[in-house]
Amino acid sequence: MLSDEATEDGEQLYTSEDARWDEDSHGEVESVASNEHDMSDVENEDSDMEEIDEDDDPTDPKVIEEIEAVQKVFQGIDKHFRLINKIGEGTFSSVYKAEDLRYDQYVNTWDIDFDGHHQSNDNRSGTYHRSQRRPKYVAIKKIYVTSSPARIQNELALLHDLSGCDSVVPLITAFRHEDQVMAILPYFKHADFREYFRQLTIDDMRYYFRSLFSALSHVHAHNIIHRDIKPTNFLYDCYKRTGVLVDFGLAEREGTDSSYCVCQSTGYRERQSTVPVSRGESSGYPKNDSRRPSKRANRAGTRGFRAPEVLFKCTNQTTKIDIWSAGVILLTMLTKRFPFFNSADDVDATIEIATIFGRARMRQCAALHGCVFETSIPTISEKGFTLEKIILWATSRTGSSASGTSDQKMPPDEVEAVRFLKRCFDLDPERRISANEALQHDFLDIDTSDTFS
Numbered sequence: 001m002l003s004d005e006a007t008e009d010g011e012q013l014y015t016s017e018d019a020r021w022d023e024d025s026h027g028e029v030e031s032v033a034s035n036e037h038d039m040s041d042v043e044n045e046d047s048d049m050e051e052i053d054e055d056d057d058p059t060d061p062k063v064i065e066e067i068e069a070v071q072k073v074f075q076g077i078d079k080h081f082r083l084i085n086k087i088g089e090g091t092f093s094s095v096y097k098a099e100d101l102r103y104d105q106y107v108n109t110w111d112i113d114f115d116g117h118h119q120s121n122d123n124r125s126g127t128y129h130r131s132q133r134r135p136k137y138v139a140i141k142k143i144y145v146t147s148s149p150a151r152i153q154n155e156l157a158l159l160h161d162l163s164g165c166d167s168v169v170p171l172i173t174a175f176r177h178e179d180q181v182m183a184i185l186p187y188f189k190h191a192d193f194r195e196y197f198r199q200l201t202i203d204d205m206r207y208y209f210r211s212l213f214s215a216l217s218h219v220h221a222h223n224i225i226h227r228d229i230k231p232t233n234f235l236y237d238c239y240k241r242t243g244v245l246v247d248f249g250l251a252e253r254e255g256t257d258s259s260y261c262v263c264q265s266t267g268y269r270e271r272q273s274t275v276p277v278s279r280g281e282s283s284g285y286p287k288n289d290s291r292r293p294s295k296r297a298n299r300a301g302t303r304g305f306r307a308p309e310v311l312f313k314c315t316n317q318t319t320k321i322d323i324w325s326a327g328v329i330l331l332t333m334l335t336k337r338f339p340f341f342n343s344a345d346d347v348d349a350t351i352e353i354a355t356i357f358g359r360a361r362m363r364q365c366a367a368l369h370g371c372v373f374e375t376s377i378p379t380i381s382e383k384g385f386t387l388e389k390i391i392l393w394a395t396s397r398t399g400s401s402a403s404g405t406s407d408q409k410m411p412p413d414e415v416e417a418v419r420f421l422k423r424c425f426d427l428d429p430e431r432r433i434s435a436n437e438a439l440q441h442d443f444l445d446i447d448t449s450d451t452f453s
């Protein structure tokens with residue numbers, strides 16, 4: 001559990017179980033820090049130059065001002081962290097890169113680059129002095145005061161519960177001053193998705209999704225829905241071929257916000273499958289429909305990544321909504337188009353999905369959640385298009401009848417990727433592949449022993 005602790009600076013802090021910021025733990029910390037180190041064990045580290053990064057050079061006067069403001073609010077933070085630059089800004093937070101100045105004084109179980117195995121055998125702590133190693137970086141996520149306390153508490157509690165998986169960001173600690181809250185996370189070096197997604201080979205995609213689905217499998221095993229799977233929330237290192245899932249600001253425990261939806265009723269799917277898919281338009285609508293309460297469901301997420309059941313306001317959403325969003329990332333890579341779906345609202349988003357999947361399947365999907373799908377938009381055909389066709393179109397590999405050419409054939413590894421994509425894009429969440437099943441799929445059947453960690 002997270003608990004309130006007072007620091008030497010008199011701030012009220014939340015501390016996680018590794019007792020970071022908890023001054024009571026300093027007895028142990030001192031003994032850890034005083035362990036002797038075999039210099040030969042840290043030789044490799046010594047030779048590492050301090051990483052120089054474009055992130056490390058704040059030139060924008062606004063950012064410098066912001067960093068000063070943060071230090072003013074959190075008096076004494078500069079003794080713990082050297083704020084370096086702003087590295088991210090989202091709807092709910094600003095994220096700063098900082099050097100962890102007191103790394104050596106704590107047990108750093110969160111550190112996947114933990115240097116313990118480089119130490120002599122009798123050094124159980126695996127820590128050594130600052131001067132003998134590379135600087136350790138953290139990401140400080142300053143959550144905007146507009147987020148409700150319950151939402152902030154939820155994000156921190158979920159992060160805390162999810163610790164222990166290399167592909168999910170661990171929470172080092174968190175602290176609060178009045179209405180200001182900061183979460184301290186390990187810093188993950190990653191590339192901007194827009195800079196690399198067009199260059200990825202099918203093999204690269206296998207590694208990306210193996211890592212992403214490992215994270216999802218861990219999150220879903222805890223019955224947690226992330227709700228905001230998108231490229232900026234999966235920090236991927238193309239060189240190491242591993243990624244880390246971040247941003248649990250919209251995440252929720254499955255079932256928290258749910259109520260009965262017709263998709264749960266026994267035999268409903270069977271009855272649905274006997275409904276003729278090519279029904280004509282409905283015979284009419286109630287003239288005065290204003291007294292019927294509107295359907296309410298959690299729609300949190302990012303446009304373009306919402307699953308159809310979210311768009312149809314299913315009141316019993318499951319972890320499968322994350323699988324759909326992961327599918328959107330794969331479609332983006334295969335088509336080399338970002339953002340692939342670009343609708344401004346949920347109606348347009350439904351139209352975009354319907355253009356691919358066609359009216360017949362959209363009608364069935366809508367009916368599954370007690371909705372009716374009808375449209376007179378001529379570009380939405382009854383059958384839609386295959387995903388192969390969409391990908392070939394987007395990558396200019398289709399033929400034209402005018403020139404008498406036919407579509408190019410996809411290589412077998414791409415066909416396998418599309419087969420996997422179809423499983424992520426099952427319109428019925430119950431039939432959609434789960435994260436665990438995905439890890440067993442041929443597309444993700446790779447040897448990850450050659451990935452760096």
Ligand SMILES: Nc1ncnc2c1ncn2[C@@H]1O[C@H](COP(=O)(O)OP(=O)(O)OP(=O)(O)O)[C@@H](O)[C@H]1O
Binds near residue numbers: 087186189247
């Ligand atoms: N641990 C980290 N290491 C490195 N960079 C990070 C880390 N955490 C976050 N970032 C950067 O900060 C950005 C914003 O972080 P995050 O998604 O947690 O905030 P947010 O306010 O919820 O964003 P959004 O509104 O986009 O969902 C990320 O896209 C990433 O570039």
